[in-house]
Amino acid sequence: MTHTITSTLNPPASSPWTSADVRVDFPILTSAERPVIYLDNAATSQKPDAVIAATTRYYKTMNANIHRGVYRLSVEATDAYESARAGIAAFIGAGNPREVVFTRGCTEAINLVAMTWGLQNLKPGSTIVLTQMEHHSNIVPWQLVAARTGAKIVVTPVSNDGELDIGAFERLVANGAALVAVTHISNVLGTINPVQDMARIAHRHGALILVDGAQSVAHMPVHVGELGCDFFTFSGHKMCGPTGIGALWARGELLDAMPPYQGGGDMISTVSFEGSTWNMVPHKFEAGTPDIAGAIGLGAAVDYLKRLEMPRIATTEADLLTYAEKAMLTIPGLRLIGQARHKASVISFMLDGIHPHDIGTILDQEHVAIRTGHHCCQPLMDFYHIPATARASLAFYNTQADIDALISGLRRVIEVFR
Amino acid sequence: MSDLRELYQQTIIDHNRKPRNFHPMPDADHHAKGHNPLCGDRLELYLKMDGNRISDASFTGVGCAISTASASMMTEAIKGRTLDEVKTLYSHFHTLLTTPMHKPVSTDGLDKLEVFSGVREFPVRVKCATLAWHTLEAAIKDEKSEAKTE
Structure with a gap:
């Protein structure tokens, strides 16, 4: 195993590679006993040795809880967890690692925004603009929050070829929309939506925009600043990382103003029975012991993708x-x-x-x-x-x-x- | 390929291409809808009763070859049978589908439905073959809610 780890840690950096070259990094794809031609990458990606090794390395050499211990292992685990956050932030062009909140996946990231920003800002009659091509995970959280706030959902139509009708989109947004939630790439049609233009349109009419990046982060360069969106969500497991980990990126001032998502350890600053105060962002949104190994694995996954x-x-x-x-x-x-x-x-x-x-x-x-x-x-x-x-x-x-x-x-x- | 031929026997392919009793029945005595959420298959089943006996059966809907052929062959098999006979038939059919490959299974009384024995090899497809039968149970009870395989 050691030699394969070495090969992925010292890749043919920025030298041309072919699919056949990188395939050997993925043990499941090269198994002789169980051959698989894996063409379900939109559901989940396979994992390279580098990611499997990083996850294992955490459990084998630095397993400890984070953000609390004064002892060496805990410090190492905290460093590894936070440097994974920094690596992920850099990978998506985030200005500051504190703008990256770890979640269980893209679904939880969208639910987080719905249940915090949504409950705080949506009112009876507020409009949420979705599109016909959204995944259930970018529909149902908004239905839940709409039912609780009295907000309503409108849907951007799609053409037979699978493209959004941007004229219709602008009319929906111009009608006083509060939020746009749109997938960057459709998991059915493959359509790459013009989210940069859509962000401009949303902002021109005073709406915020959430981009569901589940299908995009592993397949194209993503720079949240250039996209101009307000929220960007994605899953680790679709980008060569482990299952059970994902992230929300949001502009810092939005995160600062949003109420907590879940209560528990690590998300607080002080607790008393009279009341509690919240930890700073992003920890305010990470109650309880997070998926430390998963975050470290996801950090290794973005390192791997960056090298390619x-x-x-x-x-x-x-x-x-x-x-x-x-x-x-x-x-x-x-x-x-x-x-x-x-x-x-x-x-x-x-x-x-x-x-x-x-x-x-x-x-x-x-x-x-x-x-x-x-x-x-x-x-x-x-x-x-x-x-x-x-x-x-x-x-x-x-x-x-x-x-x-x-x-x-x-x-x-x-x-x-x- | 041999496993595939077991699953997609010519009779199944034929019933998929030309489903029998494939039409709505406006004057049905019993009616139910079935849905397999996993693959989106939907069917509607119609029954006409003569006392305790099913005198006519038909279905409509969209499904995979296994589910369409199963519905088609089921409607043929249940016509003229009493509800008790149908219950016994379903029980035999279910046993046929869920008995592991290495165990012997009786095909007594199944007649043409025996062609579904290949489904045993494909556990994820068992629900395709049983959707029509779940819907039949709902139709007999005249349940208003949709029968689901999940």
Whole structure:
């Protein structure tokens, strides 16, 4: 194991790499006993040795609680946890690590904003602008907060190609919206939304904007300052990090003004039965012992992605997407769902007369793992009048050979149903 | 491929392509909706009764090959049977689907429904094959809420 860790810690830094080069960093992809052609990266990414090793290293060499012990182990654990925060902040272009709050994932980050900023600022008649392509996790928290505040939800329409109608969006926002919540990249359509423009529009009309970055942080360079958003949320497990960890980034003054999310240890400054005072940001939002190993693992994941360089990851995946879509369109009866001009490597598709679930089962027999179903986007399925799609989502460690296996699997599907 | 042929037997492919009794029944005595939230499959089942006997059955909806073929073949199998006979049939069918591959399983009385024995090899697909039957139970009881596999 040691030699593989060394190889990931000393990568071919900024030298050109290919998917085949980086694939060896991922033990699950190179297992001879259990071959897998993994094309479900929008659901979760695989983990490189560097991340697995960082998590293990914490438990093996510095396991202690953070922010309290005076002893060496606790200091080391605190340093590792906080330097992971700093690394993650730098990775997304945050001005200050204190603007990064660790959460259980993107879902919890959105819920945090809904239940703190939302409950504090939304009133009867306030408007929350969503879009037709949101994941359930960027719909349901707003429904919960709308039910409690009397705010209402309006929905930005999407075109058949899978692009947002920005004119309609501006009209919805101009109508006195308080908040916009939009996905950066659709987990079904692959659409890369023009969130920079949307942030400008939101601010022009006095609304704040939350960008759900679950599908973007691992696939394109993200700089929250350049995006101009107010809140940015993401999950660790979709960016080569562990499950159970994610983050909220928000502008510091917003975090300062927001009430706490959960109460407990670490989030307080003083506690008495007469009343308590809150710790400073970000600790105000991190009640209880956090997922220390997860945060350290996520820190290792962003280090790993940084070494590969995000622009290079983006172009590698763009090339794969072009290769894959071209090959898929040679399959008779195959229809792509989502053909936005700016599109990430998420490919939803249908095969004429064959249900996605059957496609998934047959591909699995060929060790090809894709996702089938509604992808937690039932309103989007309703828009397209389909119950489900099959979805292949690619990462930088996928190769053209993986795509070839998908194509031959799809031909097998058609054979079974002939 | 052999496992796949076990699962997607020609009869199943045929019923998926041309589902039998695939139409709404405006004058049905019993009616229920079924939903598999995992894959989004939905079906509606209609029954006409003659005392304790199912005299007619039909369905509509969208689903995978396994769930469509299962609904289609179920409607054929239950027509003309009493509710007690249908209950016994479902119990046999359920046993067929949930008995592990290495254990022998009886196909007595299942007749054509035996083609679903291949589903045993694919545990995540068992719910596809049983959606129609869950919905049938709801229709017999005339439950207003949707039958779910989850």
